[in-house]
Amino acid sequence: MVTLKELAKLLNVSVSTVSKALSDSSEIGEATKKRVTELANELNYKPNRIAQQLKSSETKVVGVVVPSLMNPFFAEVVHGIETTLGNHNYDMTICISNESLEKEQRSFDLLSTGSVDGFIVAVARETQKEYNIKHFESVSKSTPIVMFDRVLNDVNCSKVVVDDFQSVYEAASYLIEKEDRKHILLISNIQELSVGQHRINGYKKAIQESNLSESILKLDGEKNPDELILHYLKEHKDVDAIISIDHITGIMALNMVKKLNKHVPNDISVIGFGYADSQFVSSPKISVINQKGYEIGKSSALTLLEILSKKVKTTYKTEMVKSELVLNETTKKA
Amino acid sequence: MVTLKELAKLLNVSVSTVSKALSDSSEIGEATKKRVTELANELNYKPNRIAQQLKSSETKVVGVVVPSLMNPFFAEVVHGIETTLGNHNYDMTICISNESLEKEQRSFDLLSTGSVDGFIVAVARETQKEYNIKHFESVSKSTPIVMFDRVLNDVNCSKVVVDDFQSVYEAASYLIEKEDRKHILLISNIQELSVGQHRINGYKKAIQESNLSESILKLDGEKNPDELILHYLKEHKDVDAIISIDHITGIMALNMVKKLNKHVPNDISVIGFGYADSQFVSSPKISVINQKGYEIGKSSALTLLEILSKKVKTTYKTEMVKSELVLNETTKKA
DNA sequence: TTGTAGGCGTTATCAT
DNA sequence: ATGATAACGCCTACAA
Numbered sequence: 001m002v003t004l005k006e007l008a009k010l011l012n013v014s015v016s017t018v019s020k021a022l023s024d025s026s027e028i029g030e031a032t033k034k035r036v037t038e039l040a041n042e043l044n045y046k047p048n049r050i051a052q053q054l055k056s057s058e059t060k061v062v063g064v065v066v067p068s069l070m071n072p073f074f075a076e077v078v079h080g081i082e083t084t085l086g087n088h089n090y091d092m093t094i095c096i097s098n099e100s101l102e103k104e105q106r107s108f109d110l111l112s113t114g115s116v117d118g119f120i121v122a123v124a125r126e127t128q129k130e131y132n133i134k135h136f137e138s139v140s141k142s143t144p145i146v147m148f149d150r151v152l153n154d155v156n157c158s159k160v161v162v163d164d165f166q167s168v169y170e171a172a173s174y175l176i177e178k179e180d181r182k183h184i185l186l187i188s189n190i191q192e193l194s195v196g197q198h199r200i201n202g203y204k205k206a207i208q209e210s211n212l213s214e215s216i217l218k219l220d221g222e223k224n225p226d227e228l229i230l231h232y233l234k235e236h237k238d239v240d241a242i243i244s245i246d247h248i249t250g251i252m253a254l255n256m257v258k259k260l261n262k263h264v265p266n267d268i269s270v271i272g273f274g275y276a277d278s279q280f281v282s283s284p285k286i287s288v289i290n291q292k293g294y295e296i297g298k299s300s301a302l303t304l305l306e307i308l309s310k311k312v313k314t315t316y317k318t319e320m321v322k323s324e325l326v327l328n329e330t331t332k333k334a
Numbered sequence: 335m336v337t338l339k340e341l342a343k344l345l346n347v348s349v350s351t352v353s354k355a356l357s358d359s360s361e362i363g364e365a366t367k368k369r370v371t372e373l374a375n376e377l378n379y380k381p382n383r384i385a386q387q388l389k390s391s392e393t394k395v396v397g398v399v400v401p402s403l404m405n406p407f408f409a410e411v412v413h414g415i416e417t418t419l420g421n422h423n424y425d426m427t428i429c430i431s432n433e434s435l436e437k438e439q440r441s442f443d444l445l446s447t448g449s450v451d452g453f454i455v456a457v458a459r460e461t462q463k464e465y466n467i468k469h470f471e472s473v474s475k476s477t478p479i480v481m482f483d484r485v486l487n488d489v490n491c492s493k494v495v496v497d498d499f500q501s502v503y504e505a506a507s508y509l510i511e512k513e514d515r516k517h518i519l520l521i522s523n524i525q526e527l528s529v530g531q532h533r534i535n536g537y538k539k540a541i542q543e544s545n546l547s548e549s550i551l552k553l554d555g556e557k558n559p560d561e562l563i564l565h566y567l568k569e570h571k572d573v574d575a576i577i578s579i580d581h582i583t584g585i586m587a588l589n590m591v592k593k594l595n596k597h598v599p600n601d602i603s604v605i606g607f608g609y610a611d612s613q614f615v616s617s618p619k620i621s622v623i624n625q626k627g628y629e630i631g632k633s634s635a636l637t638l639l640e641i642l643s644k645k646v647k648t649t650y651k652t653e654m655v656k657s658e659l660v661l662n663e664t665t666k667k668a
Numbered sequence: 669t670t671g672t673a674g675g676c677g678t679t680a681t682c683a684t
Numbered sequence: 685a686t687g688a689t690a691a692c693g694c695c696t697a698c699a700a
Contacts, residue, residue, distance in 0.1 A: 001448065001476060003677060014687045019679060029685055044472065048448040050387045051677035054692050059384065061427070069409045069416075070609075078403055082430045086437075091444065093395070094428045096416045103420075110425065114335065114382040114693090138378065142335060226617070248614050255617030258592070275404075280582050281615050283560070283589030337693060348671045353695060363669055385693035388676050448677090 002043045011035060022047075062304060063116035065095045065107050067124050067150070072247065072275045073293050074122065077148065080297020081120060088305055090117075099125040105135045112139045118304045119143060122150040128194060144307045148300045149195060158307065159318040160300045164198035165205075167289045167323035171243055171271050172206035174325065179269055179332055181241035185215045187229065187253055189246040192220060199245040215239070225249060230256045241269040250274070251282050254330060270330040284329030296321050336377045345369060356381075395425045396638060397450035399441050401433045401458050401484070406581065406609045407627050408456065411482065414631020415454060422639055424451075433459040439469045446473045452638045453477060456484040462528060478641045482634045483529060485652075492641065493652040494634045498532035499539075501623045501657040505577055505605050506540035508659065513603055513666055515575035519549045521563065521587055523580040526554060533579040549573070559583060564590045575603040584608070585616050588664060604664040618663030630655050 008015045013032065021028045021036035022045075028036075039045075053059045062085055066074045078094065085092050093116060095107035104124045111119070119139065127133075128150060136145060136155045148160040168186075175181040186203045190196035200216065207214050217232050219225040229252060233239060242257070244250035250272020257268050264270055264284055272278065274288025299321055307314050327333070338356075342349045347366065355362045355370035356379075362370075373379075387393045396419055400408045412428065419426050427450060429441035438458045445453070453473065461467075462484060470479060470489045482494040502520075509515040520537045524530035534550065541548050551566050553559040563586060567573060576591070578584035584606020591602050598604055598618055606612065608622025633655055641648050661667070 001677095004679095005677075015677090016679080016688075017686055019677095020686085023679090027685065032685080046443075046447040048388075048677050049444075050384060050393065050448045051692090052679085054382075054384045054388050054676090054694095055678050055680090057692070069403060069412055070406060072404065072406070072409075075403045075409050078428075079430060082403075082428065083432075086429075091427055091429070091449070093425055094412075094416065095420075095425070096413060098417075109380075110383075113380040114384045115425070226614075248611075251615045252617075259617060277582075280560075281585045283586075283593060335693090338695095339693075349694085350672075350696075351670055354670090357695090361669065366669085382693050385676090386695085388678095388692090389694050389696095391676070 001048065002045045003048070004045075007036065007039055007043070007045060011039060057114075059115060059117050060089060061091045061093055061116045062301070063093050063095065063107070063111040063119045065097055065104060065119060065121040067097050067099045067122060069094075069096060073149075073291060076275055076293030077122075077297035077300070080294035080299075081301045082297075083294075084298045084301035085305075090305070097124040097127075101126040101130060101132055108135045108139050112143055116143070117308055119145045120148065120300045120304055121145060122148055123152055124150075125193065128152070129192065144304060146300050146304045146307075148296055150193065156316060158303050158314075158316045160296055160303060161318060161320055162195065162291055162296065163320050163322050164195045165202040167325070168199040168202035168243065168245060169206050170202075171289055171325055172203050173209075175241045175243070175269055175271070175331075176206060176210045176212070179241065179265075181269060182212060183215065183236070183238045184212070184241040184243060185217060185232070185236070185239045187217045187219065187242060187244040187249045189219050189225070189244075189249050191218050196245060203243060203245075219249060226252050226256060229253050230259065233257065233260055239268060242271070244270075244272045246273050247275065247278060250286060250288065251278070254282055254284075254286055264330050265332050269332065271325075274326070279328055282330075287328040287331040288326050290324045290326045292321055292323060335382065336379050337382065338379075341370065341373055341377070341379060345373060391448075393449060393451050394423060395427055395450045396635070397427050397429065397441070397445040397453045399429045399431055399438060399453060399455040401431050401456060403428075403430060407483075407625055410609055410627025411456075411631035411634070414628035414633075415635045416631075417628075418632045418635035419639070422635075424635075424639070431458040431461075435460040435464060435466055442469045442473050446477055450477070451642055453479045454482065454634045454638055455479060456482055457486055458484075459527065462486070463526065478638060480634050480638045480641075482630055484527065490650060492637050492648075492650045494630055494637060495652060495654055496529065496625055496630065497654050497656050498529045499536040501659070502533040502536035502577065502579065503540050504536075505623055505659055506537050507543075509575045509577070509603055509605070509665075510540060510544045510546070513575070513599075515603060516546060517549065517570070517572045518546070518575040518577060519551060519566070519570070519573045521551045521553065521576060521578040521583045523553050523559070523578075523583050525552050530579060537577060537579075553583060560586050560590060563587050564593065567591065567594055573602060576605070578604070578606045580607050581609065581612060584620060584622065585612070588616055588618075588620055598664050599666050603666065605659075608660070613662055616664075621662040621665040622660050624658045624660045626655055626657060 004015045004018050007018045021033045097104040145157040151159045242253045254270045272288045279285035338349045338352050341352045355367045431438040479491040485493045576587045588604045606622045613619035
């Protein structure tokens, strides 16, 4: 690594002259500027970012802590974050909590120590269950935090959430009103998460408003979700629509319906939760509530960048990114 | 951020006393050690990592540059990398090249400037196409690089590759020998990547050895891959097995076969490329060549960590992580 | 046992 | 127009 000092020695000038010349300061003569920049290019000088960070006490790095990257939703969010940060010359350090409280705490501990200017986090399942918020509270005193999707209400920070309640409410209402469905099964794989609860509540509201009755199949932690779905459908032959509140069980349910030789969507409609290309792995192409992970990531990043750009403490806000009901081949055309 | 200096002032001792006390140096008396550690805990002192990095010229951070995170294979690899690095107290900065040469170059430029101790990279599609290796060559002089999966032979660094050729060769041989298949269709979505070529060549070898004839359907860049598959199968009714060399088209092909009311695996066997839970989104559960992304990530990280642990220049090695043929419900039981 | 001083690489202030 | 000096926070050889 070539440093300012080395350049200075080679050119027989002082370190500060070199520094100023490279930042095109008006204090430096054109001749020396040329000499300096030429040598710097030749030796491929790049300022040491660590030194700059120490000097400026700014890292231009954001810590991103997510439960998993193999969940396509989080992968998409992270993609949105990365792109947005990149446009503002920020980098991103990623920690994966693996749904573990302890790993999440360690990540915050490690990074809150000057390594990053701020955090973007979706809290781990365990954290949410045990409602342990100490690490967030202590860090947020010195470093701004933005939470998305999995959010803890009692932590005082900006948040970006999904309209979980409303989106499922609308999907169920659509099935009831436009398709005249009478027995809508809700399949859940995530009922213990706050977002899962919201989605279930949206479903319940729509059902209650129409005086239908609720059917909820909870698969969280079960080994053979597909068989349970199949079994349920066999026992309840009047099911005429399915809403799944996570990605995989939606596709699964579709496959099970086909296995029973029922026609989709004529006999049974299916609406899943999805991402950009959920449709590619299903036939017929599945209708989904699209969570817009990219938008959520972008929004989270912009929110954090805005906080970082101000010196003063900002007041925290909660933003909602609306999902989109994408009607495809597993629902009837409106 | 509370610093050593502040602690020193509050305790009326020198900075170095505090520093030594906190690192439990034998030079410091027990009494002062206690005073120091107690105040440090009370004020929640944590050494500033940036300062430590500058001092030691080690960051304990690895730069990871991948084409995408929404490709489950890369997501899985990154997970393996993160876990392994974490076990060795390393962090990870992720840049997503988005298959763009320029973005990849920018990432290397930015990070090779003291921000990271080493790189783990899967090269972008564009980089591979244009075979531009300058940024790797210049960085690798000062910072070790480990390449995985998408690898450039001419770059002098350690590599972790997949047995692309062998795995497809074995899958095809299995279909020919154990299932007596006569017309095996290979579906490719990635023929322009080196790994795609290797996989195709593995297929070709198996076909030639058995005096069968090749059928290759290239879908790269096509808008309606599913329809093309369907069309192909209608035109070639004697196809009795399909190998797909990427994740999505495997599931797609399976769905198209079912659409034609052919039985899987009795009429047609299907083998895709897959990850841990590919089977969950298909019915019947798809047989796959499992790439073991986690292992690849782990191996890449360990390789880099080993290089970093030695001061001397190591000699570069190329390691191969064997894929596993996971026979499931879309092939006949052996 | 404790303190002083110097340096990691950069930048900014203040002299010359 | 150029240079000397100090500072960011930490560590450590050396001095007291």
